[in-house]
Amino acid sequence: MTARRPNYTAGVFTSLWLAIVLVPVYVLVKGSLQNEAQYTSAGPLSLPSHLTSANFKLVFQDGFLRFFLNTAIITVSVVLIVVLLVPPVAYAIVRNRSRTVTIVFRILLLGLAVPIQAVIVPIFYLILKAQLYDTLPAVILPTAAFAMPISTIVLTGSMRDITSDMYEAMALDGASSWRTFRNLVLPLSRSGLATVIIFSALSAWNGFLFPLILTQSAGVRVFTLGLYDFTTANSVDAPAICAAVVMSIVPILLVYLFARRALIQGLMGVGGK
C-alpha cells in the first residue's frame, strides 16, 4: 500500500497500542533494577530511582542458574529431535504421493488440532508407567512431538518451492533419494529449517504445562516453572519478580535479534494466502 498523505487515524491508533505494549516492558526493566521499598511507594510507572542489582542477586540465589541450564538442555534436545525427524517426513510428503504418506500428513495436521491440555492426563499416565516422571526426558519427548506438526507444515512449504527441473537434474546424475535429499532438498530448504529451529526452540524454552505436570523436584525444574514458583513465594516482591522475568526473556531476545527474519517470515507464512 502506498501512502500518499499521512494517515492520522492510524498514527493515533498505533501509538496507543505501542503504549499498551511498552508500559509493562518499561515497568519490567525499571522494576528489576529498583529497590523494593521505592517500587512500592512510588508505584510501577514512576521514574527510575534507587537502582540496585539486589533483585538479580536474589533471583540467582533461588537456583535460577540450575533452571536455566535445565531449560537449555530441554531446548537443545527438542530442536535436535525435530531437526532429525521432520525434514525426512516433509521430504516424503512433498515427493511421495502415495496414500500412506497422505495419511501421515493428515495425522500430523490433526496434531495441530490436539490441544496439549486434552492429552496431558494420558501423557502423565504414560510417563509414570515409563518411569520417566520427574526427569528431563519427560518434558523433552512430548514437547518435541507437539512441535512437529507446525514444523512439518513450515518445511513442506519451503520444500515445495524446489522445482521439478532440479529433481530431474539430480535424477540424470543418478542420485538416490538420500543424495537428492542431502544435496538438493536440505540446502534449498535452509530458510524453512531456520524457522523450524527457532519455532521449536521458542516453544521448548517457553513451555509451561508439560514441566508443570511432568516434573516436581528443583533439580529438573525449568525456567518458566521456577518463575511461577518464585512468584508464588515472593508475591509481594514486585522488583524481584521483574528481575526473574527479565532474565527469562534475555536469551530469547538475543535469538530474536540475530534471527528475526527467519522467525517472522515463518510466522507470517502460517496465515497462508
Add this chain to the structure above:
Amino acid sequence: MTTTLTEGGLAGSKSSGGVKVGRPSFLWSLPAITFFGLFAIVPLGVVVWLSLTSWDAIGSPHWVGIANWKAMFSDPIFIKSFRITALLTALGIVTQTPISLLLGVWAAGYQRNRAILAALYFIPLLMSAAAISIVWLSLLNPYFGLPREEHWLFGGALFNGGFLFSSPATAIGVLTFVGMWQWTPFHTLIYQGGARSIPEVLYQAAAIDGAGRVRQFFHITLPQLRNTMITSVVLMLVGGLTTFDSILILTQGQPDTSTTATSYYMYEKAFQSFQFGNASVIAVVLAAVTMVVSLIAVRVSGWDKMRSTQEGM
C-alpha cells in the same frame, strides 16, 4: 559428475536411467510419525480408556464404566465451565481480530517507521505465557500495582475500585486483556503476511477509479484477507478453548468459579483433586470440541491441500 547407482539405506527410488525421477519411499516418514503417534495420537486413545476408569495416580486405574461421564455431566461447575470457556473465546476473538487486522494491514506497508514499530509490537511474542501472566498479575495488584498508582483510572466502578481480581466481570476482563496483549502480535504477523500477498495492482486500479483509503480497505483488503482471517480466527478459537496458563497464574478460576474454564477445571480435577477419571472425561470432551472445530477450519482454509504449483512433477 560420476554416477553411482548405489542406493542409500532408506531410499526406495528407481532412478535407473533417463529422467525417471526417484521418489522417497514412505519409510522416510516412519520415524517422525512413530514418534509423533506415540506422544500425540496414542494418548488420545489412552484418555478415552482413562475416562472409563477410576485412578488417583497411586496404583492402577480400575474400570468403572460410564460412571465418570454420568458424574461429570451432572456437575454444575463442569457445565458452567463451557459457558465461561465460550465467553472467554468469544471475547478473545472480538478484541483481538480488529486490532490485529488493522495493525497487520498497517505493518504490511514497507515504510521504515512501520518496520521499527512492528518490531516493538512483536515483544510480547518473546515472552512465555507464564511470564506474561506473572507480569500482569504484579502490575494489576491492587496494593502495589497500577490500580493504586493510577487511581484516577482504576478507582471507578468499571474496574471494581481497582480490585480487578475480586469480581467476576473484572476477572474475565483481566483474562481477556492479558490474552489480547499476549496474542495480538502473533495475529498481527499473520495479517501482515496476508496483506503483503495482496497484488499491488488491485490498489493501483482502485486508486485510478478514485477509491480512497477507507474504500480500498473495505473493498480490496478485507475481501482479499478472507482466508487469512479464517486461519487467524480458527487459531484464536482453538487457543481460546484451551486457555489455561493465564487462568492458573492470574485467577485460579476465582472468584468463586467465575473464571473456571473447561481446561482449568480439568487441571483441578486431575492434579489437585486427583480424580483422573473425571479429568479424563473433560479431556475427551475438550479434544473432541477442538478437533471438530479445527477440522472444519482446515477444510475451509484449505490447509489440507496437498496440491501446489508444483503439482504433477
